[in-house]
Every structure is written in structure tokens, then in C-alpha cells.
Amino acid sequence: MIHRRRIEFEVAGRVVGPALAAFERAKKATRGKRAPKKDSPFGPPLEATRKLKELMTTHYLKGRYADGAVPVAWVTSGFPVEILRPLGFHAVYPENHAALCSVQRLVPELSDVIEKDGYARDLCAYARTDIGSVVSGKTPVGRLPRPDLLCCCTNICQTVLYWYRALAAHFQVPLFVLDTPFIYGSAPAHHQQYVRDQLEELVTIAEKVSGAHATPDELADVVRTAREGTRLWGQCLEQSRAKPAPWTGFDGFFHIAPIVTLRGTAACNDYYRMLRDELADRVARGVGGIKDERHRLLWDNLPIWFDVRGMSTLLAERGFNFVCTSYTNAWAEAGSKIDPADPIGSAVVAYTHIILNQDLPNRLEILSRLSRDYSVDGAVLHSDRSCKPYSIGQIDLKQRLSRDLGIRVHVLEADHGDPRAYAAEQAEGRLTAFMESFS
């Protein structure tokens, strides 16, 4: 049975996924290349987007056959997946899955499933979506593999702990919580030791669950690959320092998927090399993510997944582009600290120094640095009802950014996942007024 599942898993990843992608390519080629709409405010679409779809489709397709074939771990975005990969784990990212559900506006339906059981709508939309999907079995990706191990790291929020406790109760599988104490100023030695001790416990638990053992060289290889992937992602983002920026910050929200879900794999790195080269080429040719970039903005917090298109169009039509976001940047910063020479020790530093695990002066420093490096003249801070750790402090950040950098800053009330917590007309009206203040 295991052999059959393993064959299905490998076939899905190596044959069916690529074959589907080739079929899609052929279909598109037959239809001919569609010319962008003349009145579109956007630049030409990125060629890499097609490859991104292939990559993620194959990832989720493989996932359908992963359980029973290979060990499966469900992990939070800030979890040190590098430790799991050499043990053969297939990693599923419920946050990424929830974002997919949100883009397809499935959150109300999935959330309703568990709200009737007592989950409050005030809880994180990602958590409600994911738990709702697990309980109902509904998912836009066909099927998610049942986990053998749940891994959450508190470096992005404490919410993930409650979310994964619920998953553990549902699946009746072990939950490993990597607890990263919040950093006020700098991390005391005993906090670092605590994280190191837990990482060593993780190795033991993950080996037990997978029945595999990784050599130091195998671990170092994955860490090296992950660090390279992070570096490449950073290079993609840095292309937007050019004027005009070759893509939009909203594009970045989608192209972030591989560094989140496939970090530490060759496929991830191959993809970002391709994306970086395409972006560099656009920079060289002066091709922008939007046709007429007149104002450059910074975005703070997660995107409004279900309204990315609407919002990006609203902005692009008026010559505004989000050239950098603190969210996408976070994936370029943390992973750069991991080191194949010391996988565990460097993971302690990398995974505790996540933007959301550090105090507000650090956040202000990051936002200020991004603002300067990307030459922005305004910022939008997404006050995200679903994400308190990211949103607390934004009122003060707004004042400080305005004062220190002399830029216009707008706090936008919305939600990263649930359209029921978002007043589109009101938000668009306020954004429009914000943009008019630049003229």
C-alpha cells in the first residue's frame, strides 16, 4: 500500500504535474498570446507567473498523494522547515492554503462551518478558514494530505498555537510548538538557549515521526538551499528599487508562495532565478509593473487577499505602485541568517528575529529603511482585523513615519481574509482621498 502511495506521489510530482503544465502551455499557445488590454494601467504580465502556477499546482497535486507515501507535516510559515525536509517530510502550509481560499472568496463559507460550532468571527480569518476546511473537507486544491506531525512556531503570533491545538485535536496527531520568546531590544542568552533546546527536541521528535535520520551534511545542504532561495527572493524584491519598479507589490504577494511553501528545495531556487532574471531584464528595458508610475508606496502587513486585483487597479489607474511591502520583505530577511555551517545555532537567530517577533522600534526601523531604500513617497498601513500582532502599534507608526520621513501615511482598515470584515466602498473612498492628497 505504502509503495503504491509512494508511486502515486512521485508520479503526481514528476509526471502528472509537469504534463498538466505542458497541456496548459499548449492550450495557451494554440489560443495565441493575448494582447494586454489597451486601457489596462498595468505593464505587460510577468512570464514567470505561468511557471509560478505550474510550481504551485504541482505542489498541491503532489500533496493529494503525500499521506501514506511520505511523512507529512503541516507547518506555520515561520517554522524552520529546513529541519524537516532532509527527513523526507512533505510540508503543507495552512496559511498559504487559507490565502488561496481567500483569493477565491471561500472564507465566509468555510468560516461559517465552524462559527456555528462556537468559533468567533473575531478570530483570525486564516485560522477559521483552515479549521473550516479541515472540518468540512472543502478546499480549492482538491485535497490536503492528512498530517503526521503538526509544527507551529510562535514567532508570527500566539494565534497559531491555538489554531494548531485545534488541528491536533481534530487529527489526533502530535503537535510540536517551537516557542520563540518575543524580542524586546535584544534576545537574552537564556531565550536563545531555550529555542536551541527546542530545536534539538524537534530533531528527535521529527525523526521519530518520520522514522528517518538526516546526516549533518544532508541538513546543511537543505539549509544552504534555503539560504540561497531567500537570497534570490531578496534579489527579486530589490529590483523594485529601480524606477519604474518592474512589478508591483501586489505581484510580490503572489510570487512569495514558493519561498513560503517550498523553501529549501531546488525548485524554489530555480523559480526565483528565473523571476529575478526577468525582473532585471524589465528594469534594463524600463518596463514597469504599472504603465505610468508617478508615486511609489510602501505597504505594511498582509495583503487583502480577496481584493488584491481591485485595489491594485484602483492604485495603478492613478499612477501609484506599491514598490515594497514589509510582508514580502520579511521572507528575504529572516532566512538570510541561516547558515549551513551551524544549522541549529543559526536557526535560533533566524527564526527568533522575525519582524513580528520583535518590538516596535525594530518595526519602525524596517519600515523606515524600506521607505528610504525604495524611495517611497507614501505608505499604507493595513490595519488587519485578523492579525493583531501585525496591526498593534500602527497608529503610532503612522505618526512616526510621517514625522521622521516626511511621507504621507494612511491606515487602511480591512482584513486579510474575510470580506465580511471589509467595507470596500469606504476603503476605496479613503484610499482615493489619500491619493488625491499627493496632487
Added chain:
Amino acid sequence: MRTAYIAKQRAEHGRKAVTVLPVHYPKEILTAMGLLAVELWGPPGAPVSAEAGRLQPYVCAVVRNALAFLASGRADAVDAALFPHTCDSIQGLATLVKDFGGWNRPAFVFQHPRGASRASGRSYYLRELRALADGLAEVAGAPLDLGRLRDAVQLHRRVDEARADLLDHRRHLPMDDAALYALLRRGEWLWPDDHLRELSEARATLQPEPVQRGVGVMITGYVPEPAALFARLGEAGAVVVADDYAAVGRRVIRPAAKLDYTDPFEVMAALYWAAPPCPTRASDQGERMRHLVGLYDRSGAQGVIVHEQKFCEPELFDVAAIKRTFADRGAKLLYLEGELETELSGQSTTRIEAFVEMVSAARRSA
């Protein structure tokens, strides 16, 4: 009242005061260092200053009100603040007021180990205790003395035993719920000896036979606010016979094993893991459900009230499991949600009356 008490403690005993955010913290260390802990649960009601506007309305009222209170200068009677990391919002508040204004006196954090009980968590907890003591020495004016810590741990054990006795023999106590909760919550700011004296006086009034005849209910939630809830329950004919408020029952530890006081830090660690499960300490959900069922069964309660503060994530994530657990047992359950109001809404009052009536009817028919 609290300001006068703080001043009196300072004048008569030379004790400095530390305001402490909810929920769990090693109070024994503060006591051993001669520091009066004055807890800040909001306070209830409307925010006392416009500073609350520095936090979005979807942040819980306890944290928004605390920001307003601290930034308004109303906590200036104390010498320092302690922020135990029991939720993301308190964590955010700690950096907000300390780094961006609102609190310019010493500020300390205490970060609980989160996750399953593993060796790493236990050794971290011990080191975090010592780190807090080292930090507080600056305010206390002297380092922590181990002998005093041992005394403080024992003093807090006596406080806990007294609190447990009152809660466990609730029906024998000639005191209504409102008065009992007022008494128990005075421990949030009284010096432990003073609190123990009041608790002992109440214990002395325990009757050999039950005196509380109302229908028994178990209550769980974050903080027993508004206090008017207990008056409404009493009027409806109910009495709280089992308490699982984070602010009250979940801080009453009943260790199963005998404690060895040789190393007071080790005793504190033993007590920490013997404490009732609490989501703000990231306890296991299954363990918490088993604890609640045990509490419910032992108390003879005939209904459950889940009383939560809006936007309180640690608590809200457990509500579905609580509902499921007690539905499976056929227990009646009432869910109430508030925002730290000083009064209970008419709608909530009606729901309480209906709930108590329903539970009473079920008891009669049984």
C-alpha cells in the same frame, strides 16, 4: 482605594509597587522582594483617556483600557510595570507603551513557556524566573533573597489553600457571589498577608451545612466583569459553585504532590505545571476540557456559563471545544460575550434569567 493602599504600604512598610497586566506571573518573587503587585485588568468601563485610540477597536478592552490608564498617569502611584506575555495584545502593549510612550518608568516582561511540557520549557521557566528577579532588583533596591522567596512561596500557598477552600465549599459560605468575587479579587492588589487575613475571616464563617440553595452553575471566562453579572445570577436563583475564570479559579493551585521547599524556584516550577490549565499559558486543550469536566462533576453544577471578553483570542479559541464537551454530556450552556462594561446589558440579563430558569426546570424534572 488602591492608590491610598499603595501609599500606606509605602509609608508603613517601605514597599514599592508594581502594576501587573493579566494574567499569570510569579507573584511570589515580587512578594519576596517587598514589591506590592497591583494588577491592572483594564480597568472596566470606558477608557479613561483618549490614548486608547492608539489601539484599534478590535483589540480587547482590557488592553485598550490599560493603555489609556497607564498613559493618563493614573498608575503613577506605582514604581514599575510588569507585562506577562499571556497574549499577543499584551505583548504588543508592552512594546507600545515602553517604546512609543505611555509608560516611562521601569517596565519588565515575563514570557511564559508555550507549548507542551518538555524539558526545554521547564529549564527555560526556571531561567526566566531568575531573570525577572534580577531585573526587579533594580526597583526593589536589593537582590532576591532565597530565604525570603521560600517564605513568600509558602505564604502564597496559604493564600491559595484559603481561596481553594472558599471556592470548593461555596455552598457552605454565607456570602453571595458578588461579595465572594469582590473578596477574591482584592487579592489582585492587597499585600498577601492582608488578603490572607480577609480570606481567613471568610473561612471562619463556613457553615457545616449548605446555606446556598440556588441552582449551581459553573462559570468560565477571562475576568469576572461586569460584577453585576453575579447580582443578576443571584436574582435569577443561581449560585456559582465552580469557577474557572482566568482571573480567579485558574490561579488557584491545588498541587497533588507534597512540595519540597528546599529550592523555592523548583517549587514554583512544580506549582506552575500543577496549575489549572489555561489558554493564556498555552495549556493543552484536551487537558483543559478534562479539567473542566472534573470541576463540573465535583461541584454538582447543573449548567455552564461561558463568559468571555470580545476579541480575547486565547479564550475564544476554546469556546467551540467547551461547547462540544458539555453538549456531549447533555449539560446546558450559556455563552455570554462582553467588552468590560460596568453594567450588564438588558439582553444579557434576559438570557441569564432564561438560562437559570431552564437549568432549574431540568433539575426539577430530574
